[in-house]
Amino acid sequence: MKIFKLSTLLALSLSVASGAMLFSTAQKVQQTESVLNRARSAVAQEQQTIRVLRAEWDYLNRPDRLEALVKNNLELAPAKPETLQPDTADLPNVFVPFVPARKPARIIPEDALVKTVPVSSPEGELLPQTVPLPKPQMPEMPQEPARDQFQKLLNDLTPANGGDKP
Amino acid sequence: MSIVTRLRKSRLRIDGSKRSALDMAHGRLTLIGLGFSLLYLMVGARVVDLTVLQGVLPRLNGSVAERTLEPELQQMALRADIIDRNGVLLATSLETASLYADPALISDPLRVATALSQTVPGIVYGDTLEKLQRKSRFIWLKRNLTPEEQYRILELGEPGLQFQTEYKRIYPQGELSAHMVGYSSVDGQGLAGVERSFDKLLAKGGKPLALTLDIRLQHILRREMGKTIHEFNAKGGAGIIMDVVSGEILAATSLPDFDPQNPSVATPDQLFNNITLGVYEPGSTMKIFSTAALLDLKNPSLGMTFDTTKPLKVGRHTIHDYHPENRPLTIPEVFMHSSNIGSALMGQMVGTEALKNFYSDLGMLDPVTIEIAEKGRPLAPAQWREINTLTAAFGHGISVSPLHIVSAASSIVRGGTLVKPTLILNEAQAKGGKNATNHDDIRIVSQQTSHRMRQLMRLVVTDGTAKKADVPGYNVGGKTGTAEKIVNGRYDRQKKISSFLGFFPMEAPRYAVFIMVDEPKGTKQSYGYATGGWVAAPAAGAVISSMAPLLGIEPHLTDDEDDLSFTLKPYLHDKKHQGGQLATFTTE
Numbered sequence: 001m002k003i004f005k006l007s008t009l010l011a012l013s014l015s016v017a018s019g020a021m022l023f024s025t026a027q028k029v030q031q032t033e034s035v036l037n038r039a040r041s042a043v044a045q046e047q048q049t050i051r052v053l054r055a056e057w058d059y060l061n062r063p064d065r066l067e068a069l070v071k072n073n074l075e076l077a078p079a080k081p082e083t084l085q086p087d088t089a090d091l092p093n094v095f096v097p098f099v100p101a102r103k104p105a106r107i108i109p110e111d112a113l114v115k116t117v118p119v120s121s122p123e124g125e126l127l128p129q130t131v132p133l134p135k136p137q138m139p140e141m142p143q144e145p146a147r148d149q150f151q152k153l154l155n156d157l158t159p160a161n162g163g164d165k166p
Numbered sequence: 167m168s169i170v171t172r173l174r175k176s177r178l179r180i181d182g183s184k185r186s187a188l189d190m191a192h193g194r195l196t197l198i199g200l201g202f203s204l205l206y207l208m209v210g211a212r213v214v215d216l217t218v219l220q221g222v223l224p225r226l227n228g229s230v231a232e233r234t235l236e237p238e239l240q241q242m243a244l245r246a247d248i249i250d251r252n253g254v255l256l257a258t259s260l261e262t263a264s265l266y267a268d269p270a271l272i273s274d275p276l277r278v279a280t281a282l283s284q285t286v287p288g289i290v291y292g293d294t295l296e297k298l299q300r301k302s303r304f305i306w307l308k309r310n311l312t313p314e315e316q317y318r319i320l321e322l323g324e325p326g327l328q329f330q331t332e333y334k335r336i337y338p339q340g341e342l343s344a345h346m347v348g349y350s351s352v353d354g355q356g357l358a359g360v361e362r363s364f365d366k367l368l369a370k371g372g373k374p375l376a377l378t379l380d381i382r383l384q385h386i387l388r389r390e391m392g393k394t395i396h397e398f399n400a401k402g403g404a405g406i407i408m409d410v411v412s413g414e415i416l417a418a419t420s421l422p423d424f425d426p427q428n429p430s431v432a433t434p435d436q437l438f439n440n441i442t443l444g445v446y447e448p449g450s451t452m453k454i455f456s457t458a459a460l461l462d463l464k465n466p467s468l469g470m471t472f473d474t475t476k477p478l479k480v481g482r483h484t485i486h487d488y489h490p491e492n493r494p495l496t497i498p499e500v501f502m503h504s505s506n507i508g509s510a511l512m513g514q515m516v517g518t519e520a521l522k523n524f525y526s527d528l529g530m531l532d533p534v535t536i537e538i539a540e541k542g543r544p545l546a547p548a549q550w551r552e553i554n555t556l557t558a559a560f561g562h563g564i565s566v567s568p569l570h571i572v573s574a575a576s577s578i579v580r581g582g583t584l585v586k587p588t589l590i591l592n593e594a595q596a597k598g599g600k601n602a603t604n605h606d607d608i609r610i611v612s613q614q615t616s617h618r619m620r621q622l623m624r625l626v627v628t629d630g631t632a633k634k635a636d637v638p639g640y641n642v643g644g645k646t647g648t649a650e651k652i653v654n655g656r657y658d659r660q661k662k663i664s665s666f667l668g669f670f671p672m673e674a675p676r677y678a679v680f681i682m683v684d685e686p687k688g689t690k691q692s693y694g695y696a697t698g699g700w701v702a703a704p705a706a707g708a709v710i711s712s713m714a715p716l717l718g719i720e721p722h723l724t725d726d727e728d729d730l731s732f733t734l735k736p737y738l739h740d741k742k743h744q745g746g747q748l749a750t751f752t753t754e
Contacts, residue, residue: 048261058255059338063385079715081639 244333245354246367247374248347250381251416251591255338256347257361257426259354262310263329265319269298269305272326282307282327285318298326309352310334335361337426342384345439346377346418346538346589349426357429358437360589363539376591378414383407386712387417391681394705395421398686398696404440404568406680407713410576410669413585415536416677418569420444443540445565446682449649450504450698451575451667452561454619457501458578459524460512461618462611468497468618468737472508480553485510485560496737501622502630504646506560513559514552521555527610528574529584530566537589542567561649568665572680575667579623579643579675582616584608624672625731629738635668635703637711639721641730643675644668644706646698651685661685666702670710671722672730677713681705 070076248257265286272278275298283291289308297305310332311319319327335350348359356365364375387405395403407417420440424432438444460466471494477486487505500508513521525531525546533541545565547554557563573587611619623643627636631646644667651661665682669675681702688694692701714721726732 051258052260055255055258055260055336055338061254062339062342063382064342064389067385067389078712081637081711081714081721084715084721 244371245335245350245369246371248360248368249374249376250343250379250384251376251414252380253376254381256343256377256379256381257350258336258338259333260336262312262332262334263316264309264332265307265311265316266328266330267298267305267307268303268326268328269300270303270326272298272324275299278322278324278326281322281324282319285322286311286315339381340427341423341425342381342388343377343379343419344423344426345420345441345540346379346415347426348538349429358540359439359538363537377589378409378416378591379418379589380416382716383417383713384419386716387679387709388419388421388423390705390708390712391419391421391683393708394681394683394686394701398683398689398692398701400686400701401684402435402440403681403683404444405682405709406441406568406572406678407709408572408576408587408678408680410580410585410675410678413573413576413587414591415587415589418589439538439540440568440682440684442534442536442538442567442569443542445542445545445567446663447562447565447649447652448571448665449561449647449663450506450509451571451645451647451665452558452564453501453504453509454575454578454623454645454667455525455528455530456509456513456516456521456559457497457622458611458615458619459516459521460497462615463516463520463524466497466515468734471496472500472505472511474500474505474507478507478510478556480556483553483557485556493739496739498622498625498734498737499739501645502625502738504631509560510556513555516555516559518550518552518555521558522550524610525558525564527584528577530564530570530574534567534569534573535586536569544570561647568680568682571665571667572678575645576669576675576678577610578616578619579669579678580616582609582611582613584610620669620672620675621730621734623669624729625734627668628729628731629735631697631699632666632668632703634699635666635707635710637670637707637714639723640670640710640714640719641672641722641724642668642670642707642710643672643730644679644703646703648697648699662696664696664698664701666698666706668703668706668710670714671719676719677710677717679706679709679713681709 245259247255247259250256267278269275275295279291279295279298282289282294286308294307297307307327308315311329316329319329333354335354337344337347337349339347344359346359348356348361350356350361354369356362356368360375360377361368368375387407391403391405394400402421404421405417405419406415408415418441420438422433422436424436429437473494474487474490475492475494477484479485485506487503487507490507491499491503491505495503495505495508497512499505500512516524522531529535531544531546533543544567546558547563550558554563569587573585577584620643623645624641625643626632626645627642632644635642635644647663647665647667649663649665650657650659651663652658653661663682663684664686665680668679670677670679683701683705686696686701688696688700695701
């Protein structure tokens with residue numbers, strides 16, 4: 001009777017509610033912490049993996065190894081002092097451009113044909129002079145067994161081509 | 167009396183007698199209530215404190231949460247990496263598992279030892295069996311397993327075999343920079359090189375330590391030196407590439423070298439650092455300093471001649487040239503032909519005290535300043551007499567490390583101010599800042615002397631003993647040196663140390679290249695010669711022609727008239743005496 005006074009009920013429900021809130025908050029904190037710990041250990045693991053991969057990358061990129069690989073598989077040679085050109089103007093003019101630069105042909109509008117041309121104007125301006133362009137020449141690519149071998153190697157290493165047997 | 171009245175009376179009586187007790191109870195309840203509400207208030211205040219004051223507000227202010235400290239603490243355990251100037255790893259630490267045994271938990275040592283020796287390479291049956299029978303509770307079986315080995319051991323399912331996480335030092339570049347980077351023990355303690363001298367800093371972990379080395383130049387230097395040593399069947403050698411302006415050592419190699427991953431199998435010869443720890447009689451490269459001393463202190467005219475017609479006799483000693491020119495030589499000729507008699511006379515002119523002070527100013531009489539602990543103390547005569555001055559002028563009777571020669575000569579050609587070699591990259595400077603550690607305030611020789619020396623060193627390459635070091639377009643200058651080794655107190659003519667110190671481009675020197683070869687033997691191609699001009703100079707030329715395009719240095723081809731050495735040509739008398747000149751010194 002007297003126990004169930006309004007104030008008592010209120011206090012009781014409040015305490016129960018706050019207790020429940022506290023409990024749920026504590027649970028949430030625990031869960032979040034476990035998620036955080038998992039994330040942290042994953043990060044640490046990932047960092048460790050990155051360290052291993054970096055070490056491996058620099059191991060595989062040792063200059064002597066690269067030098068041997070380039071020598072065997074590519075047609076590249078180390079730069080020599082003679083091959084350095086400080087100015088592009090000094091370059092010999094032997095490279096024929098792959099696609100020769102071509103002036104866009106002047107389009108003559110149809111009504112131009114009936115246009116009256118002033119007498120004073122020179123004849124040449126109406127129709128463009130067609131200058132024969134040099135025939136495009138492909139720079140000769142070296143075709144040597146080494147290049148084929150390298151292409152084959154590349155193909156073999158690409159998994160899409162069914163190569164790559166680890 | 168009715169029962170009601172009695173009750174009423176009794177109630178009244180109760181009321182009356184217990185009144186004070188009820189009041190007391192009420193008072194107590196109020197007190198307890200107050201106490202509890204106070205506690206609740208405190209809890210409430212604490213909740214506000216935790217959630218709002220400590221939780222929300224700092225986040226709003228953007229300050230870092232306290233938890234983030236932990237990953238850093240984890241990182242602390244890892245020994246810091248060592249990288250080169252371009253960020254290539256020279257040394258790194260990786261997490262590995264190490265196997266140990268708790269013999270108390272192993273019931274059948276025979277079976278475990280058999281299984282282990284079969285599955286894991288490097289574990290010996292008998293040794294393991296002996297370890298597993300001991301009374302101890304902790305015995306290392308194998309440190310730093312590979313992941314695959316660990317997996318195989320886990321497969322055995324033996325409770326007595328346990329793992330401990332350890333860190334292993336890995337040197338991805340192998341032998342390439344072994345002597346400068348150094349190596350460390352299995353417990354992660356630095357034992358040599360930078361690993362040793364920066365042990366405390368590296369053990370703290372954190373940011374990687376950047377060295378001034380460039381692994382590409384290091385490779386070029388080691389490759390060319392390896393070729394030369396092989397070609398001339400030599401014992402070993404040392405090579406240095408240094409930035410003359412900043413003093414940064416871009417490459418330094420000492421051959422024979424070792425794998426820092428496994429230093430225990432290396433021989434003492436391989437572990438020995440020829441660059442800084444070894445001291446050698448440098449021979450004629452020392453003439454750079456005696457000539458510079460003469461030019462700076464006495465300011466003679468270049469046409470001044472020294473009589474080299476007959477060997478110089480001082481006491482019991484005779485100094486003579488191997489291929490005597492038999493005529494008076496001018497200063498450029500003495501330098502170019504590397505005449506011992508001429509240089510000794512120059513030393514005599516400079517004077518004992520002045521020459522000694524000059525060498526001392528250049529740092530030739532103290533261990534070289536460099537950030538590793540393996541440094542050799544130069545061997546100089548305890549008491550300088552006149553004969554010591556004469557021999558020291560052409561590089562005998564005084565022993566210094568190769569790095570001494572490079573840094574001292576760099577000081578002279580870079581304009582005359584002292585440069586100190588360094589191995590640790592100053593990152594603030596590397597990002598385009600001015601070079602702060604190498605102040606240009608300690609002057610050794612004047613600008614004019616520096617220019618004269620550059621001309622003389624260019625002359626050695628255009629007309630003198632080091633023609634094979636020339637690389638067209640880069641204006642290489644330098645000085646060769648050939649010294650005889652002392653065997654049992656006597657100079658042995660068969661055992662030489664041939665060296666070449668070059669600089670390029672000579673009009674404004676930027677890089678120094680030093681090559682020293684220990685005990686080269688003459689070949690058919692070198693007509694039996696094993697001198698600096700035949701052995702070390704071509705190697706230095708090869709190094710320069712490989713490294714200059716790599717560093718993007720443009721070649722500038724100059725005509726003879728524009729060459730730095732052109733103004734010295736009038737001082738040369740006879741052009742037929744060119745080429746490999748041997749310079750030797752004998753004691754009698």
